[in-house]
Amino acid sequence: MTSFALRPAPRRLLRRPAGHRRRRQLDLDAELVSVAGALGCGVFDSAGRRVAKLEDLVVRWAASESHPPLVGIVVRARGQRRYVQGDAILELHPGAVRLRAELAGSAVERQPWLVALGHDVLDRQIVDVDGAQIDRVSDLVLASTADGFRLVGADVSTRTLLMRVWPASLRGRVARERVFDWASVAAFSERGAGTAGAVLRLTQAAARLRERGPADLEALLRDLPPAHRARLAEEIAREPT
Amino acid sequence: MTGVAVARRPRSRRLGRVLAFLAIAGPGLIAANAGNDAGGVLTYASAGAQFAYRTLFVMLLVTVALVVVQEMCARLGAYTGSGLGALIREQFPVRAGLGAMLLLLIANAGLTVSEFGGIGASMELLGVSRYIAVPIALVGIWAVTVLGTYSKAERLALVLSLTFIAYPIAAILAHPDWGVVARNLLTPQFAHSTAFLVITVALIGTTITPYMQFYVASAVVDKKIGPKEYPAERVDTVNGAILGDVVSMFIIIATAAAIGGTGPLSSARDAAAALEPVVGSAAPALFGMGLLGASLLAAMVVPLSSSYAIAEAVGAERSVSDSFRRAPLFFGLFTAQLVIGAVVALVPGNLVSLVVNMQVLNGLITPVLLTFILILANRRSLLGDAANGPVFRAVATICVAVVGTLALAVVVLKALGMA
Numbered sequence: 001m002t003s004f005a006l007r008p009a010p011r012r013l014l015r016r017p018a019g020h021r022r023r024r025q026l027d028l029d030a031e032l033v034s035v036a037g038a039l040g041c042g043v044f045d046s047a048g049r050r051v052a053k054l055e056d057l058v059v060r061w062a063a064s065e066s067h068p069p070l071v072g073i074v075v076r077a078r079g080q081r082r083y084v085q086g087d088a089i090l091e092l093h094p095g096a097v098r099l100r101a102e103l104a105g106s107a108v109e110r111q112p113w114l115v116a117l118g119h120d121v122l123d124r125q126i127v128d129v130d131g132a133q134i135d136r137v138s139d140l141v142l143a144s145t146a147d148g149f150r151l152v153g154a155d156v157s158t159r160t161l162l163m164r165v166w167p168a169s170l171r172g173r174v175a176r177e178r179v180f181d182w183a184s185v186a187a188f189s190e191r192g193a194g195t196a197g198a199v200l201r202l203t204q205a206a207a208r209l210r211e212r213g214p215a216d217l218e219a220l221l222r223d224l225p226p227a228h229r230a231r232l233a234e235e236i237a238r239e240p241t
Numbered sequence: 242m243t244g245v246a247v248a249r250r251p252r253s254r255r256l257g258r259v260l261a262f263l264a265i266a267g268p269g270l271i272a273a274n275a276g277n278d279a280g281g282v283l284t285y286a287s288a289g290a291q292f293a294y295r296t297l298f299v300m301l302l303v304t305v306a307l308v309v310v311q312e313m314c315a316r317l318g319a320y321t322g323s324g325l326g327a328l329i330r331e332q333f334p335v336r337a338g339l340g341a342m343l344l345l346l347i348a349n350a351g352l353t354v355s356e357f358g359g360i361g362a363s364m365e366l367l368g369v370s371r372y373i374a375v376p377i378a379l380v381g382i383w384a385v386t387v388l389g390t391y392s393k394a395e396r397l398a399l400v401l402s403l404t405f406i407a408y409p410i411a412a413i414l415a416h417p418d419w420g421v422v423a424r425n426l427l428t429p430q431f432a433h434s435t436a437f438l439v440i441t442v443a444l445i446g447t448t449i450t451p452y453m454q455f456y457v458a459s460a461v462v463d464k465k466i467g468p469k470e471y472p473a474e475r476v477d478t479v480n481g482a483i484l485g486d487v488v489s490m491f492i493i494i495a496t497a498a499a500i501g502g503t504g505p506l507s508s509a510r511d512a513a514a515a516l517e518p519v520v521g522s523a524a525p526a527l528f529g530m531g532l533l534g535a536s537l538l539a540a541m542v543v544p545l546s547s548s549y550a551i552a553e554a555v556g557a558e559r560s561v562s563d564s565f566r567r568a569p570l571f572f573g574l575f576t577a578q579l580v581i582g583a584v585v586a587l588v589p590g591n592l593v594s595l596v597v598n599m600q601v602l603n604g605l606i607t608p609v610l611l612t613f614i615l616i617l618a619n620r621r622s623l624l625g626d627a628a629n630g631p632v633f634r635a636v637a638t639i640c641v642a643v644v645g646t647l648a649l650a651v652v653v654l655k656a657l658g659m660a
Contacts, residue, residue: 123331125556136330136556158555164335223558225322226467 026153026179028143035140036164037094037172039118043075044098046090051103052077056116057142058086059151066183066204070142070149073097074108074116083108092142092149094172115201117151121188126154127220127232129186129205129212134223137188138164141179153179187232200228202235209236267395268460269315269478271542272453273307273485274402277492278352278539279359281447282532285489286512287505288440289496294417294425295432297490299441303448304486306640308479310611313618313629313637314454315478318461319471320627325458326553329613332623341609342547342554346574348602349452349547353582356543359536361586366513366529372587379583382541387572391463391561398541404534407527408491414521417498426490440505442651448489449644450603451610452546459549463560468627492531544578604652608645615641 035057043052052075059068071086075097082105091098115121117140125134135156143152157178163171186206209217209232217236221229277285288296318324323331329338360378361371386394424430431437457478466474496512506512513528545561548571552559558568565572615637621628629637 123335134556136327138556156556158557161335161555162339165339226465227322 026141026176026181028152030143030145030152032152032174032176032179033092033142033144033149034094034172034174035117035142036122036138036160037168037174038092038097039122040168041094042096043073043077043084043103044096045102046098046100047102051099052082054097055081056118058083058114058116061113061115061201063202063204067150067152068115068182069147070151071114075103075105077103077105081108082106086148089149092144095169125189125224125228126156126185127187127206127209127224128156128180128184129208130180130184133220139174139179140182141174151182153182154185155179187228187235189228200224200231202232206232206235267399267477268318268457268464268466268481269311269474270402270481270484271395271398271538272457272460273311273478273481274405274488274535275398275456275539275542276307276448276450276453276485277405277488277535278543279355279362279532279536280352281489282359282492282535283506283512284440284443284447285492286496288444289493289498290500290503290512291440291505292432292437293497293501294422294494295430295437296440296444296493297422297426298429298431299444300448300486300490300493301426303445304483306445306644307449307486308482309633309637309640310449310454310614310644311457311478311482312475313614314458315461315474316471316627317614317617317624318458319466319474320468320624322462322467324462324549324553324559325455325610325614325617326550327556328458328617328623330554332617332620333613337609338554341606341613342551344602344606345451345455345550345610346547348606349543350578350581351602352450352452352543353540353578354585356536356540357582357586359532360540363529363532363536366525367533375583375587378537378540379579382537383576383579386541386545386561386575387565389561391460394541394561395460395464398538401534401538404530405488407531407534408488408495411524411527411531412491412495412498414523414527415495415498417494422494439651439654442647442654445644445647446604446607446651448486449607449611451606452543454610454614455550456542456546459546459553459559463549463562471627540579540582544575544582547578548572548574604648604655607648608641611641611645 038054038057041054042050043054045051054073055076056074057070058072058074060071061068069086070089070092073084073086073089075082075084082103084099084103084105088099088101088104089097090100122137122140125136127133128135135154137154138157138161139155140151141153141155142149155175155178157175160175160178183205185203186209187200187202189200209220212220221233224232314325317328321328326342329341357375357378361375364374365371385397461474496506513525517524549559551574552568552571555570557570559571560568563571617623618637619629619634
C-alpha cells in the first residue's frame with residue numbers, strides 16, 4: 001500500500017508542476033449552455049406561456065461517467081418548488097427553457113445519485129487533476145449532445161465570476177477559451193444530501209491523481225479542508241483495483 | 242511511588258493542556274488586539290476624556306458581543322476549513338458576496354492609511370520623523386509577511402501585542418479612584434445626551450470591526466486548526482477578545498483619571514500630552530509605544546484580512562506561508578494596500594476626513610457581514626452539531642441586531658454631521 005503522509009514542509013518550497021494551468025481544454029463542437037447564465041431564467045410551456053422560473057439543473061452522477069447527463073430541472077412555480085424530468089425539456093438556452101408540453105412536475109426529493117449543479121457545485125471547490133490544484137467553480141457548462149444535455153466543462157476564472165454580477169442577458173455567453181473539460185475534475189465538493197457540511201465526491205479522474213508526484217499531491221491536499229484532505233489522501237493511497 | 246505518580250498525572254495533564262493551548266493560541270488574540278488600532282486608541286481616549294469612567298459599562302457589554310462574534314468566526318473557520326470570504330461566496334448570492342468583499346477591500350484600504358498615520362504619529366511622540374518611521378515600517382511588515390511564514394508573522398504580531406501593556410501602566414500611574422472605576426464598570430452610568438450616544442456607537446464600531454472577523458476565521462484556516470484543536474482555539478479567541486477589551490478599558494481609565502470630563506480629543510498626541518501632568522514625562526513614551534504596537538499590528542492584520550477574503554472568494558491561493566509566485570493575488574492585494582496606505586499617510590494634509598469616511602463605510606458593511614456570520618453559524622447544514630444552539634443563537638442574534646443597528650446609526654449620525 002502506498003503511504004502518504006503530510007509533512008510540515010514550508011509551503012513556499014512546494015512548486016507547482018510544469019504542467020500547472022495546462023488544463024485539458026474543452027474540445028467540443030456543440031451548443032454550450034452556461035449554468036450560471038441559465039439559473040433564474042423563465043420556463044415556458046408548449047403554448048409559449050411563462051409557467052415557472054428555473055432554480056436548478058440536475059445531473060445524474062456516477063463515478064464511471066466522465067460527463068454526467070442532465071436528468072431534470074428544479075423550477076419554482078406559484079411559490080412551490082417542483083422537479084421536472086429531463087425528457088420533458090424541448091429546448092434549453094441561457095435565456096429560456098421550453099417544455100414539450102404543459103408544466104407537470106413532482107415534489108423535489110434529494111437522491112444521493114443526483115447532483116443539483118447550482119446548489120451543490122457552483123461556487124464550490126473542485127480538484128483539477130491536470131492543473132493539480134484546487135479551484136472554485138465560477139460557472140459550469142452543459143453541451144447539447146446526441147443523447148441530450150451533459151455536463152461537459154467548468155470555468156474557474158475570476159473574469160467569469162465577475163461577469164455573474166451583470167444582468168442575466170449579459171452573462172449567458174460561454175467563453176470557450178476559459179472552459180476546461182469536466183473529465184479533468186478528480187473530485188468536487190458538494191453540499192450533500194442530509195449531511196452537515198460539504199462532502200467530497202470523487203470522479204473517474206481521481207485515479208489519475210496517483211500519477212502525480214508527492215510534492216504536487218502534498219500541495220494539493222494542503223489546500224483542502226481537513227475532512228476532504230483525509231478523504232482524498234485515503235483515495236490516493238488506495239491500491240488500484 | 243504510586244502516590245507520586247498519581248500526584249504528577251494531573252499536573253502533567255495540566256501542562257499538556259497549557260502546551261496544547263500555546264501551540265494553538267494566536268489568531269483570536271491577534272485579531273482582537275488589532276481592534277485596538279490607531280482609530281480605536283483615539284476613540285477610547287476620547288471617551289475617557291469626555292465622559293470619564295461612564296462608558297466602562299458600555300465596554301463590558303461590547304466585550305460580550307465581541308466574544309460572541311469572534312467565537313462564531315473562529316468556529317466557522319475550524320469546522321469548515323474555509324474563511325468567511327469562501328463561505329460567503331458558497332452560501333449567499335454572488336452579487337451580495339462580491340459586493341461585501343469590494344466594500345471590505347475599500348474600507349480596509351482606508352483603515353490601512355490610518356494605521357500608517359498612527360505609526361507616524363506614535364514615532365513622532367517617541368522623537369522619530371514619520372518620513373523615516375513609515376517607510377521602515379512598510380518594508381518591515383511586508384518582508385515579515387511576504388517573505389516569512391505564517392508562524393513568523395504570527396510571532397511578530399504576538400510580540401507587538403505585548404506593547405499594549407503600556408496602557409495598564411499608564412492607567413495605574415494616573416492614580417484613578419478604583420472604587421469609582423468598579424462602580425462605573427459594573428453598573429450602568431449612562432449620560433442622557435446625544436454626545437454619549439455618539440461615543441457609545443463609536444466605541445462599538447471601533448471594537449467590532451469586519452476585518453477582525455475575517456482575520457480570525459482565515460487565520461484559523463491558515464494555521465490548519467480543525468475541529469479537534471478547536472477547544473484550545475476557542476480559549477484563545479475568548480481570551481483574546483476579553484484581553485483586547487481590557488486594554489481598551491485601561492485606555493479609558495488612563496484618560497479619565499487624567500483629564501476626565503474635559504471634552505473630546507482630536508488626536509492621540511493630545512491624549513499623551515494631556516496625561517503628562519499626571520503620569521509625568523513617561524506619558525508620551527508610554528502612549529507612543531502602545532500606539533506604535535497597535536498601529537503596526539493593525540497595519541499587518543487589516544490588509545491581510547481583505548487579501549484573505551478576496552482570495553478566498555475568487556478561489557485563489559492564500560496563505561502567508563505561500564510564496565509570492567504561488568499566491569500572486571493574495572500578496573499583490575496585500576502589497577498594494579500597504580504601499581497605498583503608507584504613501585497616502587505620508588502625503589501632507591489632514592487625513593481625518595478620509596478616516597471618518599472609512600468608518601462610515603465600515604458602519605455600512607458591519608451589519609451586512611454580521612448578518613452573514615450569524616446565518617452561517619446558525620446553519621446546521623454547514624456546521625452540523627457545531628452550529629449555534631438555541632441559547633447561543635438568541636444571544637448572538639441580540640448582539641448582531643444591536644451592533645448592526647448602532648453601526649448603521651453612526652452612519653446616519655455622521656451623515657447628519659452629528660458625529
